[in-house]
Amino acid sequence: MRLVVVGAAGRMGRMLIKAIHETPGCVLSAAIERPGSPLLGQDAGVLAGLPASGVLVSDDALSAFVEAEGVLDFTTPDSTVAFAALAAQARIAHIVGTTGLEPQHLAKLEAAARHAAIIRSGNMSLGVNLLAALVRNVAATLGTDWDIEIVEMHHRMKVDAPSGTAVLLGEAAAQGRQVDLAQQRVAVRDGQTGARAPGTIGFAALRGGTVVGDHKVIFAGAGERLELSHVAEDRGLFAQGAVKAALWGRGRKPGLYSMTDVLGLDAL
Ligand SMILES: NC(=O)C1=CN([C@@H]2O[C@H](COP(=O)(O)OP(=O)(O)OC[C@H]3O[C@@H](n4cnc5c(N)ncnc54)[C@H](OP(=O)(O)O)[C@@H]3O)[C@@H](O)[C@H]2O)C=CC1
């Protein structure tokens, strides 16, 4: 499968180039960075710590997309929306790992998904997607006298909060409780907050050092606490998940899909 990596020089971009290199049946067809990037013209393999690949970093996304079967995108919300329009034009699978998307970005992805398959997830790992299924089931089982708090920690360079994974886990908890996360979400507490409102789902984001991604969902009841957690030790696992999603999405009919679809976790 011919795959383009956009944001090729980023932390995830380099991991994606490596994951493609290591996956039989996949080949890096192009590596895209933004116009003006000092990395344009560099060999993408070398950028990822591999032998030279002959694929030079370019800023011509549309030409790259028309020659490919899929695009792996871990960039920024605005860039992802722009890439979705190009992937729709080229009718290729668009794998979106970018987090921090707001409703206006999601609406544009939905529009693009009428023309091509988009697979989006705040976390491409098997462990987190299994955790989400567990969280949904536990939230459905326990009543609102069990408070739900989601704690995450990431490296100091992360620019969005709460993390996409925390939001994904919050959505799973809200689904289990059959409520709308947007109505129940409490992401900031500071000063005289008053007592915790029943039924809310709280988020706390910690940032520091080189932490790849830690998530914990706490169900706090009267006199007891249930904690479900996931620790990502290597961001290579997100890249491997993204490549798996691309292979699953190859030639798939247009629509918006998730890692739950890719991993076949619907029944859980
Ligand atoms: N879903 C998942 O499993 C995971 C998701 N993520 C998410 O992926 C995203 C990226 O993370 P990370 O790799 O750490 O971030 P980085 O900042 O290291 O990488 C982003 C890269 O994208 C480039 N970029 C941004 N806009 C464009 C554009 N329009 N055209 C081409 N290149 C562009 C950036 O270039 P420049 O520096 O010049 O702006 C940079 O090289 C984040 O939203 C993060 O939360 C991360 C890990 C796992």
Ligand SMILES: O=C(O)C1=N[C@H](C(=O)O)C[C@H](O)C1
């Ligand atoms: O920015 C990161 O690094 C990560 N982002 C994703 C998120 O926002 O949840 C996934 C992973 O935790 C790493």
